[in-house]
Amino acid sequence: MPPIPPHPAPGEPLPPPHGVLLIGAGGLGCATALALAGVIRTRLTLVDPDRIALSNLHRQILYHRDDLDALKVEQAARRLRHLAPALTVETRCARLDTPEAIGALACRHAVTVDASDNFRTRFAANDAAIRQGFPLIHGAASGFAGQLMTIDPGRSACLRCLFGAPPPVEGPTCQNEGVIGSLVGEVGWLMALETVKLLKKTGQPLWNRLLTIHALTGKRRAVPLRPDPHCPCHPQPGPVTP
Numbered sequence: 001m002p003p004i005p006p007h008p009a010p011g012e013p014l015p016p017p018h019g020v021l022l023i024g025a026g027g028l029g030c031a032t033a034l035a036l037a038g039v040i041r042t043r044l045t046l047v048d049p050d051r052i053a054l055s056n057l058h059r060q061i062l063y064h065r066d067d068l069d070a071l072k073v074e075q076a077a078r079r080l081r082h083l084a085p086a087l088t089v090e091t092r093c094a095r096l097d098t099p100e101a102i103g104a105l106a107c108r109h110a111v112t113v114d115a116s117d118n119f120r121t122r123f124a125a126n127d128a129a130i131r132q133g134f135p136l137i138h139g140a141a142s143g144f145a146g147q148l149m150t151i152d153p154g155r156s157a158c159l160r161c162l163f164g165a166p167p168p169v170e171g172p173t174c175q176n177e178g179v180i181g182s183l184v185g186e187v188g189w190l191m192a193l194e195t196v197k198l199l200k201k202t203g204q205p206l207w208n209r210l211l212t213i214h215a216l217t218g219k220r221r222a223v224p225l226r227p228d229p230h231c232p233c234h235p236q237p238g239p240v241t242p
């Protein structure tokens with residue numbers, strides 16, 4: 001498998017960002033990666049620390065029973081390369097849950113997709129995007145509810161505009177509340193669609209909108225958002241010139 005290139009030496013310029021960084025190779029990540037594999041012809045970098053478990057197979061559609069206990073990123077990369085030989089798939093078996101760790105990888109990619117399953121990683125990705133100015137697509141699903149939004153730092157609302165800070169204890173997750181695999185798939189495919197819009201610079205990404213999906217009622221709603229003037233993502237007024 002192609003290794004991830006080392007950091008450039010201090011003072012050495014970064015190569016132009018290209019491709020997609022996908023954080024999480026669980027249910028959301030599998031659906032997003034599968035959808036992207038049929039569309040993009042650049043590189044896809046998968047990051048996830050975990051191994052494949054039987055209880056997750058219903059929503060992690062890149063894996064089979066024969067894959068149990070294998071590293072998710074390795075199996076996902078194998079399937080994606082077979083499906084889309086033109087796609088360059090890179091992997092990193094790691095838990096990225098600090099803004100610094102996420103930012104170091106994200107700055108090499110054109111778009112970052114947060115398909116993680118915990119608030120710590122989601123807020124770390126959010127904060128890295130705000131600090132470094134890279135576009136970020138956020139998605140989540142648990143129980144019968146899903147949501148996604150796209151963050152354009154400096155111009156659109158971010159996770160902290162909505163929630164302030166991560167909750168002191170992890171909220172509902174796929175592990176403690178369960179989730180419908182088809183709902184996870186829908187959110188994942190929509191995140192792939194957002195990615196394509198950003199890469200192609202077309203359409204209307206979910207900037208300043210939180211798309212909520214309620215599986216039991218079939219309702220979707222694009223909740224309008226505005227950057228919170230007290231949030232670090234909000235552009236600070238420049239100096240007043242006389």
Ligand SMILES: [Zn+2]
Binds near residue numbers: 157158
């Ligand atoms: Zn914000």
